[in-house]
Amino acid sequence: MRTLYILGLIVPLICYLLDSSLPKFYKFDPVKLQALSKASIEAGAGNTTVIFEHLVAALQEEYGTQHVNGLEKEKWFFNNAGGAMGAMIILHASITEYLILFGTPLGTEGHSGVHLAHDYFTILSGEQMRLDAGDIEPRVYRPGDQNYLPRGVGTQYVLNGWALELAQGWIPSMLPFGFLDTFTSTMDIANLWKTVYLTGVNIVGQLMLGKF
Numbered sequence: 531m532r533t534l535y536i537l538g539l540i541v542p543l544i545c546y547l548l549d550s551s552l553p554k555f556y557k558f559d560p561v562k563l564q565a566l567s568k569a570s571i572e573a574g575a576g577n578t579t580v581i582f583e584h585l586v587a588a589l590q591e592e593y594g595t596q597h598v599n600g601l602e603k604e605k606w607f608f609n610n611a612g613g614a615m616g617a618m619i620i621l622h623a624s625i626t627e628y629l630i631l632f633g634t635p636l637g638t639e640g641h642s643g644v645h646l647a648h649d650y651f652t653i654l655s656g657e658q659m660r661l662d663a664g665d666i667e668p669r670v671y672r673p674g675d676q677n678y679l680p681r682g683v684g685t686q687y688v689l690n691g692w693a694l695e696l697a698q699g700w701i702p703s704m705l706p707f708g709f710l711d712t713f714t715s716t717m718d719i720a721n722l723w724k725t726v727y728l729t730g731v732n733i734v735g736q737l738m739l740g741k742f
């Protein structure tokens with residue numbers, strides 16, 4: 531009984547302390563990411579391939595190649611979540627942050643999910659529209675705009691283009707949202723394996739560099 535009592539106090543306290551110290555572990559700055567994105571959009575002059583290459587080089591220069599992966603065609607995979615589908619590549623994944631390129635030029639629509647992380651979605655090409663419950667008109671985001679979705683908030687979105695997405699918070703808690711559509715819908719096990727494998731390799735690799 532006493533042990534339960536102590537656990538009931540200690541566990542929430544540890545969780546609270548860990549949670550409130552999360553920002554200490556963050557490496558990426560959403561304001562900086564938006565500035566770099568805008569520079570790459572300008573340099574790419576409407577060519578998304580060029581925008582990606584320019585942006586990844588700039589991110590590697592800013593944050594180091596040990597924290598930002600290069601673009602390799604075979605490292606891309608699909609993500610089905612919340613009814614939406616797009617392709618993505620992991621530039622960085624650790625316990626507290628992920629940085630990815632995500633999108634589709636074909637258009638997709640769905641639920642953002644409700645996460646224990648803040649999300650900064652900077653449009654690189656095309657357009658995103660967002661509807662929060664209670665809105666009548668959509669909010670529209672175009673290249674260079676950053677759509678911020680606070681922790682714990684869910685929204686509906688339409689994406690027809692590509693974005694640089696930064697998430698900061700409890701990244702492992704977000705993963706089930708990214709996996710579950712495999713079992714309820716796509717049954718694309720090879721893609722799931724690629725997702726789990728690449729996410730794991732990145733998180734463990736960053737831990738070994740001391741990046742939580």
Ligand SMILES: *[C@@H]1O[C@H](CO)[C@@H](O)[C@H](O)[C@H]1NC(C)=O
Binds near residue numbers: 577578579580
């Ligand atoms: C974009 O740039 C790449 C690399 O320079 C080139 O191969 C491709 O053809 C260009 N795409 C378009 C649509 O112009």
